[in-house]
Structures are given as structure tokens and as C-alpha cells.
Amino acid sequence: MSLASRSDAEIIRISTAGSVDDGKSTLLGRLLVDTDSIYEDHYEALKRTSDYRGESDINLALLADGLKAEREQGITIDVAYRYFSTAKKRFIVADTPGHTQYTRNMITGASTADASMILIDARHGMTEQSKRHAFITSLLRVPQVVVVINKMDLVDYSEAVYEEIEARFREYSQKLALSNISFIPVSALLGENVVTRSSVIDWYKGQCVLEKLEDLTPEGRRTPPDLRLPIQYAVRPDQDFRGYMGRIESGAVRSGEDLLILPSGQTVTVKQLFDLDQEVQEAGTGSNVLVTFDREVDVTRGDMLVRPRNVPSVTQSLEAVACWMSEEPSVTGKRYLLRHTTREVTATLEEVVYRFDVETLHRQQVHFLQMNDIGRLALSTGKPVFVDTYEHNRSLGGFLLVDPVSNNVVAAGMITRSQGSDSLVRAEKVGRVVWLTGLSGAGKSTIADALVERLKREGLMAARLDGDDLRTGLNGDLGFSDVDRSENLRRAAHVAKLFSGLGHITICSFISPLNSDRQKIREIIGERYMEVYVRTSLAECERRDPKGLYKRARAGEIRQFTGITSTFEEPDRPDLVLDTEGLSIDHVVQQLADAIRQHVE
Secondary structure (H helix, E strand, O other): OOHHHHHOOEEEEEEEEEOOOOOHHHHHHHHHHHOOOOOHHHHHHHHHHHHHOOOOOOOHHHHOOOOHHHHHHOOOOOOEEEEEEOOOEEEEEEEOOOOHHHHHHHHHHHOOOOEEEEEEEOOOOOOHHHHHHHHHHHHOOOOEEEEEEEOHHHHOOOHHHHHHHHHHHHHHHOOOOOOOEEEEEOEOOOOEOOOOOOOOOOOOOOOOHHHHHHHOOOHHHOOOOOOEEEOOEEEEEEOOEEEEEEEOOEOEEEOOOEEEEEOOOOEEEEEEEEEOOEEOOEEEOOOEEEEEEOOOOOOOOOOEEEEOOEOOEEEEEEEEEEEEOOOOOOOOOOEEEEEEOOEEEEEEEEEEEEEEOOOOOOEEOOOOOOOOOEEEEEEEEEEEEEEOOOOOOHHHHEEEEEOOOOOOEEEEEEEEEEEOOOHHHHOOOOOEEEEEEOOOOOOHHHHHHHHHHHHHHOOOOEEEEEHHHHHOOOOOOOOOOHHHHHHHHHHHHHHHHHHHHOOOEEEEEOOOOOHHHHHHHHHHHHHHEEEEEEEOOHHHHHHHOOOOHHHHHHOOOOOOOEOOOEOOOOOOOOOEEEEOOOOOHHHHHHHHHHHHHHHHO
């Protein structure tokens, strides 16, 4: 294989995990050897070391275990990064330790991974550490999981053993945010199902490990379109030049566009844009850039450049899930340093909300976290920080807590919620009206409720307006004639507009059957309006009939019922169409949330 073909291949980052002696290092060694990814002299040295230790075969684990203590004890302690290539892909593999005491090391390896490869010893099945690794993979939102059931040779390649482990893992994973999971039975020591498909495990018809790895995609580095450019430092080589450097964490920046500076709120225009030492018109995620502005402004390290209509949460109050990494337990009320992108501020640990029991996933009420505990924290910061939730943006959602005296990292956290966002962020910038239209029973209210909860978890202000709610209050004087229905929608549109002006993303759930009414709503709300057609067939709506209204309409008990005795006009120009038949609510809400972000952008 030529070096050229390898250098052009796509790079995939993989984190390995598993209990002690599950065979992570052996599997990685097998991949390195069988893909010709080690030098000949290294392989000869490996043979000599194995002979010296009295081992009859080459110990492949020695390839991955680089520390002397690791080789002596036959375990992995530190995170070891190894590299190998095929014609299709290049791989960076983080071989992380399996001991409970090194949980923090696994978080280090998995935080930037596109996929997690979790090994399970076929003899022991699912252990507490297996559950811990699956849980951490879920917390870190690693989007692809490959479960390798190793040492199948020691259970006589039993299909029943494999199926039992797969069933137990799937049962546990249903409680987690894991979806893209594959299972592969292997013997890493003997090379069965690692680089080539095994003839011994003939009952298994799926891919071998290498084939599966080559099918992985760089999902972990797919960032949202939101521009997030933290400033690292100012460049002032002489009196005539002033520029600002930083790494684009997500999105893209273009020469000539208007940007907002946080936290000052000043708006500037990009005059020049440099990527390395070359002037460019545009640069994207991961680029280290230097920008100059059309005028002189006060910008310093820790500030952030964003687009005026798409800003993160500016807050001094956070909730986060964190892994405690220090031998010293957490102390409520103590001040730490919070490192987030290029910004460092003081942070007070206000409360340990709870700790996770990894075995059961139950939440335990505790007052502090000890080393390797995972729990939810409430923090307040001395100065504002600019954050997205970890689920939305890994770079803006992750942070470190540092002891200000020892300068040791005591915790790694993932932001789940922010509070008290600066008014600069929400009013005018993010406020939107998302108008869900569709037949009764299409799922509008269910989608609206789930979407509001999701947006709130992401730190956004969200509210829901429902036709039933308004008719019991503000619109209680209206009936169901055509004129009253139009008036009901007109009032609802004005209420929604007021909410959006305060920075809320307002989700409106109304049948609103006529294009003429929807046009009036669009005119009232203006550019903040986003029309979403929840398209579901009349037959499916009747089948669902959550309130029994269709049955009553068919019996003649309800006059002028939309879809039966009253017309529903399909929207002629919706911003988004959601087909709810055959799709899960999570899928539909994800689709809608993505569309809202693009609309805000």
C-alpha cells in the first residue's frame, strides 16, 4: 500500500474501553500487526521481549502498553494513542485503562472520539465497568459504538454466550443516549474476526472489526453551523496593525461580514482574515485564524466572536454533569477556576445535585463527589461565560475545574443547562415563533412539549402556546365560527410575537386550517415566523384520535370539525414539513430543532 493512498484517507478517532484483562491492548496490537502498521525492527523487538518473558507467542499487548509499569503489570494505566491505516481510512486509537481508578483517563480518550470501541470478556459478560464505560460513552455523546465481545475462544465460540451479552448490553443501553451500536464476536489473541472474517465463528454473518472500523464516519467532529471563535490573544507588531487570533471551534467566518463581540456587545466588520500566513476570504471549523476589524475596539483573551443573530448563552449560572478527578473530594462553597475555551474565571461549587449509581443509573443524594464519581453540579461564575450545551456543541459545552492553589484539574464537566442569560443574547437575537399547523391528532402538542423541554435543556428560553389553553382564558369569549376562529389565531399571533420579542422561542400549536389565516399570522410576526406543517394523513389522525373528537364528529356531535365537515388547506409555502407517520418523536423533534437553529442562523 502506498503512503500517498494512506495520507489521503479520512481520519477516524476511536476510544477503546473495557474492564481489566478484557484484551484491549491485545486487540489493538493485532490490528497494528495485521495492517502492517509497525516497523520491522519494532516487531523483532517485540519478539525478543516476549521470548525474554518466557511467552511462547508474541505478546501483542506490548505494542500498546508503552509504560514500564504497564508492561510489568500487564495492564493499561495511561491513555496511549496508536495509529494505523488502511486504503480507506486512517485511525487514531486511544487505548484507555480499564481500572475504576482510571475512569478520568477514559474521559480524556473519549472526549474527542468519533466512535467508542467497548470490549467485553465473553467469560464474564457485562460487568460494572462495562456499564461504567457505556455510561461515560453516553455522557460524552460519542455517536458510534462498537461492542467487541472478546475471548470467544475461551467459551468455545458459543453463539448463546454472544447473544446473552448482546441482549444485556442492549437492555442497559436503552436507558442511555446510545443508538448506533454494533456487536462483533472475536478472539483478539488468535485473530478471529479482527482483520478478516472468521471461519470458526461461522454463525456470525456480520463484519469483522476492521471492516466495521472502515465504515465509521467522523461524526464526533461534525459541529453545528453556529460561529464560535474564542479570542486567544491580540497581535500588535507595530502601530499600524492590530489583529486578533483564535481557533474556530465551530462554524465559519468570512471576510466582510458583521460579527458580535462577547461580552461587550459591540458589532464589528471583518476587514481582513488570515489562515496561517495567508489571507483568505473564508475559514471554517478547526482553523487557526487572525482577524482584523474595520475599527479599533477593546478585545482581549477570553472574548468570543459570534454572529449577531446566533449567539451562545451568556451566563454566570451553570448546571453540568462532571467526573471528579481529584483525590481530594469536592467542597461545596469552595471557589475553583473554570477553564472554558480561552476564558478562565472563578467558579463557586454551589451544590452537588446528585451522584449517579453507574450500576443502576439511579440518582443518589450526596453532599460531595469523590475521585471518579460522576454527578450533577450547580456552579456560579465570577464573570459571564459564553456557552452552548454539550449536546449541541462539544467545544462550547465542555470545561475543566481547576484547584486555584495546586493548579491541578479536579473535574471535567459537560454543560447541560445555563441560567440567567444576558438579555443581549436572547432579545432580538434568538426569539422566534415556530407555528405548528396540521390536523387534530397530527402530533402538534406532543412535538411542542418535547421541543420546549429540549430547548430548555440547551439553555434556551422556550414557551408553548396551545389553542386549548388560550380558549380557556384570553380567547374564552370566542366561538367556533369562521370569524371567531380567525380572531382566535390573530390574538394568538400577537401574544406569540410579544414572547419572541423577549427572546423566547415560542412554539405555537394550532390547527390553523386556512392559508389566508396563516398568511395574516406571517404578516403579524414578520421575519421571526417559522411555519411548520405537521403532515399526517386523515386516516392516521382518526386512528389516533386522542380526545375522541373524530368519533364525535363522525356521529354528528361536533359541527364544523376540521378534516371532516370543515376544510383543511395544506400550507402552500411552509418553512418545514414534518411527516410524523412511522417516525419516533425523538427523530421528529431532532429534525425540528436542527431547522430552528438554521432559521436563527
